[in-house]
Ligand SMILES: Nc1ncnc2c1ncn2[C@@H]1O[C@H](COP(=O)(O)OP(=O)(O)O)[C@@H](O)[C@H]1O
């Protein structure tokens with residue numbers, strides 16, 4: 011379980027805090043989607059969990075342990091991190107990219123190789139075809155699959171994902187999010203997934219946490235948000251997929 015208690019981040023020199031007194035608990039094996047407009051504090055919140063950003067105040071507990079007192083390196087080892095734009099090392103092969111953390115941890119070579127092949131298969135890239143290629147020889151979607159495999163390499167049980175598929179074409183993106191939802195369940199992961207796309211949020215999330223101007227406006231299941239939005243902002247946001255579907259149906263009716 012991940013517990014954020016009164017978490018605030020005020021970057022030095024900035025005006026209002028980027029995240030204000032945020033309380034949120036994420037259960038084991040939960041898929042939590044963090045949604046909000048650009049600048050609402052999603053990335054800052056995510057990065058405080060793995061301590062890439064230090065909170066100004068508040069507490070964070072991970073599996074009952076005080077995360078702010080823990081060794082950041084040991085803490086991050088329990089967490090996979092995937093962000094937009096795969097961030098692969100261009101001069102390393104796919105297998106070397108995937109195996110980077112196990113190598114740092116000193117795993118024996120045969121174990122790293124077996125784990126790499128297992129992970130490539132998991133993200134549906136045939137190992138014999140892809141392991142010796144370089145990132146530039148892969149499409150954007152395939153590179154993001156490798157980034158996902160790399161994040162999973164050392165068997166983290168928590169996954170932090172910051173708009174991981176945001177830069178991809180819609181079809182590829184749907185494929186990848188469907189695959190990731192399956193992997194989340196199969197591996198029993200706890201996932202915090204940032205997006206600004208409500209359709210993606212509703213399809214993926216067990217619960218959705220809505221942020222606005224550094225505040226957590228509401229958290230609930232997709233149906234809870236639909237049936238009882240906390241305010242007009244949440245109502246508009248949660249109804250976006252339906253509104254778009256209605257507009258599309260209308261446009262098709264009006265089309266010649
Ligand atoms: N390193 C930083 N220094 C100063 N301000 C920052 C920094 N990172 C983010 N911010 C500010 O904090 C706010 C929230 O940013 P961010 O967490 O990146 O939002 P989101 O991911 O929802 O787009 C924004 O106003 C942004 O400009």
Ligand SMILES: [Mg+2]
Pocket residue numbers: 052053054172
């Ligand atoms: Mg962001």
